[in-house]
Amino acid sequence: MDSARADADVYVVEPLLPQRLRRPSDLLRLLATLLTLGAVILLALVAKQTLYGLEMDVTEGTTLVPLLSRTATFVGGAAVLIVPVAFAVERVFHRDGLRVAEGLIAAIIGMVGSFLIGQWLLAGHVDDLTQLLTGGRSIEPLNTLLISVIAYTTAVRISRRPTWRALMWTVIALDILALYSGRQITLPGAIVAVLVGMVMGYATLYGVGSPNTRPPGNAVVAALRKLSFSPVSARRIDDDHQGSRRYAVGLADGTTLDVTVLDRDRQVAGLPYRLWRRFRLHSETRRRAIRSLRAELEREALMAYAAQAAGASTPRLIGTSEIGTEAALLAYEHIDTRPLDEVPDAEITDDVLAQIWEQVSLLQIQRLAHRRLTGDGIHLDPAGRVVLTDARSGEIAAGDLLLRLDIAQLLTYLALRVGAERSVGSAAAIMGSDTLATAMPLLQRIALTRETRSALAKQKSLLAAIREQIVALKPQGTIEEIRLERFKPRTLVTIIVSTLAAYFLLSQLSRVDVIQVVTTANWGWSGVALVASFVSFWAAALMLRGFVPEALPLWRTVLVQFAASFVKLVAPAAVGGVAINTRYLQKRGISPGLAVTSVGASQFIMMVFHIALLLLFAYITGSNTATTFTPSRGLVVVMLAVALLIVVLFGVPPLRRMITSRTHRLFSNVLPRLLDVLQSPRKLIEGSIGTLMITIAFVICLYACVQAFGGTIDFTTVAVVYLTANAIGSAAPTPGGLGAVEYALTLGLTVAGVPAELATSAVLLHRLLTFWLPVLPGWAAFTYLQRNEAL
Known part of the structure; x- marks a missing residue:
């Protein structure tokens, strides 16, 4: 700790402020520039021909205007060095040579x-x-x-000097034009050079840090004096949850102020998390993720004044002021309190709970959302009275959703401290059971604060217990379902993987002519493949009928399988069919539980058949074609990699629990359903034949596609390749296993001895017949079934 002397013998007790800071804004600019650079490179690689044509047009245009080219060469080539030197001289005369040194480091x-x-x-x-x-x-x-100059320009923060900024970027543009007209740089090269230079500049700024421009404690005291306060002491206390500095300032009349300092360089702190939450969640708030210092000051002040006007017990805001251009302060009347997090559970009495809900009720009547009803936002004074703090997180004129989110958050936090029954009971006594019922759909982990979500990890059944208590209060209430989450992380993974799969397919298609694939294929074998593809839908209907004791019409069930092929366009292969079949059984009057177990039973038996057939065909292939189908080194590596992946999935406890929980939900109660099926031998035979025919039909389809292009490969080898690739495709998160299935089938056929181009053509034809061609009849079936309320 150190003491810095202020005006009128007021000492500010605070740690020495660091001379240099790594600003979050520099890191964010670095990351944004890197993302832009990556996007530009990808776009340029995709649109190469367009860029080449544009470059030819611009080159031809510069030759038609030679005076412009020569002027740019003369002016830009010299000025691009003169202007940075002039700026450096100007900064040195103003005793800002350190900034020039940072620019030189970035340039090097x-x-x-x-x-x-x-x-x-x-x-x-x-x-x-x-x-x-x-x-x-x-x-x-x-x-x-060029990159050195741009790195220098970025590191010296020339963007803060409008005149120099305009001059510098003008000469850079002239230099780029001169280099371009002289064929010393390409258009993509110029754009990439500018972005790389900015990356180097921002990386230097964040690496070496920037001079600390935060006003020290004596500047805070001076600002308070301008507000007519008479400070006699000041000391730095713990920062708030957003990283803002806080001071306890003693006044001449014996009172104390709690001063919060908003530093400009902290305004972007936590921005990635705020953007992520804003992007992922549905919310009525219009709060900007990036706010200026002035806007943040006005926002917190307005919320504090609104809470006081509502009659809520909050620290009274008695002064605001800017501190130069880099910070602002808010001065609150000091109240001696302790946060609820520091209060033992035994001291949280029914009276305290009632006070908390009364304070929240006062805010809600005036449409004020607190947005941070946690243990550090709720305080108790020595007399046991509740005080709400942290007004800067709140919203005025809040919508119903934000108000209900406050209730859900407070219900959950208090339940973590005193149990679900007391939390709900105290809330119902003040807010009413109807209000709690409207908040019940928002009892979702995603709706809660980060600290509350972390605490719930140890009490996973707490939210369900809170819902049960609310239902007990209002059992006849209709619960409106509210979806807060725009998407789940799994959806984001699916999008990314689908993009990679699409890139793989495009690269595969670039090697072959799709029209030639269709026109040069043997029509006889292609017809066999088409018939086998459509037989698989009939077989899938038989399989489903076989594992459902209730009677199902055959042709409508076949239409359901076609509809499932349409759904695979937007859902992973292992998910779309399960969802459609379950929905179909529910529409047939089968209870949701039995519908799920029936589909689960069919999937379980199909998995058993799949593994058995894979082992059978692998044995036949190994015994009959050992001389022609010797596993290559690449296949051995792939098999070892798959084995390692299985070991990791089942060896790491969290992954093992995730897999077992997912499979348990799918295959739970399967055994009782299978026992029901076993009572009808006809049903069992029908289901087994359908299950077997699905696999055989797809294998025949792939075999016929290989034969259609003149390939020579054993049927059993094709079966092994298909069964392996299908397992990979079912595990892939992409729609219909897109990308993963194509790659696995092509690799398998290539390893089996089929030429790469022939294997690619055969796989594309196979996927055309089994995945893409059924989409149109699948859409028609899906529409027909929905219109007739069968789905």
């Missing part, structure tokens, strides 16, 4: 880094990117001088 890093990256590209590691950046000419992939 930019020059060395761009040179090393350029040499790596010229070594042939990424030929497509090198061709894009050089245009096939003997030039630098990344212009080292």
Whole structure:
């Protein structure tokens, strides 16, 4: 600790402020520039031909206006060095040479880094990117001088000086035009060079840090004096949950102020998390994720005044002020309290619970949402009275959703401390059972604060217990379902994996002519493959009928299987069919529990048949074709990798629990359902035949597709390849196993000895017949079944 002397002999007790800070804003700019750079490179690689045509047009245009090109060469080439030097001289005269030094460090890093990256590209590691950046000419992939200048410009924060900024970027643009007209740089190379230079500049700024411009404690005291306060002492206390500085300031009249300081460089702290929550959740709030210092000051002050006007017990705001251009303060009347987190559970009496809900009720009457009803936002004074703090998180004129979110959050937090029964009982006594019923759909983990979600990890059944208590209070109430989550992380993973799968398919399609694949295939074998594909839908209907004791019409069940093929376009392969079949059985009057167990039983038996057939065909293949189908080194590596993956999945406890819980939900109560089926031998035979025919039909389809292009491969080998690839596709999170199935089938056929181009053509034809072609009849079946209320 150190003491810094302020005006009028007021000492501020606070730690020495660091001379340099790593600003979160610099890190965010670095990450944003890196993302932009990646997007530009990907877009340029995709639109190579368009960029080449644009470059030719611009080059031709510069030749038609030679004066412009020569002017740019003369002005830009010299000014791009003169302007940075002039700015450096100006900064040195203003005793800001440290900023110039940071710029020089960035320029050196930019020059060395761009040179090393350029040499790596010229070594042939990424030929497509090198061709894009050089245009096939003997030039630098990344212009080292241009990148150095931009890195310098970024690191010296020239963007804060409007005149210098306009001048600097003008000469950079002229230099790029000169390099471009002289064929010393390509259009993609110029854009990438600018972004790489900015990356180097921001990386330098964040790496070496920036001078600390936060006003010290004596500046806070001086600002308070301007508000007509008479400070006599000041000391730094713990920062709040958002990282803002706080001071306890003693006044001449013996009272104390609690001062919160908002620093400009902290305004972007926590931005990625706020953006993630805003993007992922449905919410009525219109609060901006990035707020200016002035907006943050006004927001907290307005919420504090609104809470006081509502009659709520909150610290009284008695002054606000800016502290120069880098900070602002809010001065609150000091109340001697302790947060509820520090209060033992035994001291949280029914009276305290009632007071908490009374305070929240006062806020809700005035449409004020607190947004942080946790143990550090609720305090108790020495007399046991409740005080609400942390007004800056709140919302005025809040909508119904935000008000109900407050109730759900407080219900959960108090239940963690005193139990679900007391939490709900105290809330019902003040808020009423109707209000609690409206908040019940919001009792979801995603709706709660980060601290509350972490605490719930140890009491996973607590939310269900709270719901039970509310239902007991109002059993006849209709519960409106509310979806807060726009998407789950699993959805995001599916989108990413689907994008990668689409990229793989496009790369595969670029190697073959799809029209040629269809026109050159043997029509006889193609017809066999088409028939086998459509037989699989009939077989799937038999399988479902066999594991449902109740009678199901055959042709309508076949239509349901076609509808499932349409749903596979938007759902993983193992999910779409299960969901459609379960829904179909429910519409047939079968209870949801029995419908799920019936589909689960069919899936379980299909898995057993799948493994048995894989072992059978693998044995036949190994015994009959050992001389022609010897596993290659690549296949051995793949098999070892699959074995390692299985060991990891079942060896790591969290992954094992996730898998077992998922499979348990799908296959629970399967055995009783199978016993029901065993009582009808006809049903058992029908289900077994359907299960067996599904696999055989798909194997015949793939075998016929290989034969359609003149391939020579055993039927049993094709069966092994298909069964293995189908298992991979079922596990893939992409719609219909897109990408994973194609890659696995192509790899398997190639390892089995089929030429790569022939294997690719056969797989594309197979997927066309089994995945893409049934989509249109599947859509028609889906529409028909919905119209007739069968789905």
